[in-house]
Amino acid sequence: MxxxxxxxxxxxxxxxxxxxxxxxxxxxxxxxxxxxxxxxxxxxxxxxxxxxxxxxxxxxxxxLTVRVTGEELWQGQQRQPIAAITDIPGATDNTDVVTPTGARVLGGGWSAPHKYQEVPLRLADGSVVVAWARDAEALRTALRTAMRHCDT
Structure with a gap:
């Protein structure tokens, strides 16, 4: 691991x-x-x-465990390959990724857990999913780092 x-x-x-x-x-x-x-x-x-x-x-x-490795994002018991993530909008970015109503929440819940911040992610197939963490900006930073390592 x-x-x-x-x-x-x-x-x-x-x-x-x-x-x-x-x-x-x-x-x-x-x-x-x-x-x-x-x-x-x-x-x-x-x-x-x-x-x-x-x-x-x-x-x-x-x-409720969130883990980012060089290959995967874990949200609870669900894995999301880093290679499948194409865009991670920041809190101040002007990207066009908006969380659509009914977007799938990683980890299997109906919504992000209470007291957790949502982080929308655009996947390679064009769909948008919702990741979550207590520190959304730290999660974005880790995901961007993992994406850079995945691209090389």
Whole structure:
């Protein structure tokens, strides 16, 4: 696998600590109040929240990861060959690539994920698809770099 030019993970592993931290705080509050902590229940709460959060982190890392290599753009689980991309308009460019209504969104959703910016791409077949990233300009830069490497 080639080194990514751009990599944006859908989520980090930090949120996995939220549930156990909440359980520790709850047990400490019980201690401070003067009650005997319910250690078993706090352990169950920590484990339950850890499991729920791990499902959330796994889903975000699987479906919201954006990666650009020299050969492909990955949006979630979908791959788009760099060689098939012909135009990447910038935010200030005056190119004629406009995202048409109903354009296919890479990654398989109906629209770009919430809090992600859209980046329209013109493909070799003339169609326009929508890529997305939290930092649209960084994605454009990485795609342009990959396109230059692909042309040589």
């Amino acid at each position: 080639t080194e990514p030019l751009y990599l944006e993970r859908g989520a980090g592993y930090g949120p996995l600590l939220w549930g156990p931290a909440f359980a520790v705080v709850g047990a400490l509050v019980e201690l401070l109040v003067g009650d005997r902590p319910h250690w078993f229940m706090w352990a169950v709460v920590a484990l339950g929240l850890l499991v729920l959060t791990s499902v959330w982190v796994y889903a975000r890392r699987r479906f």
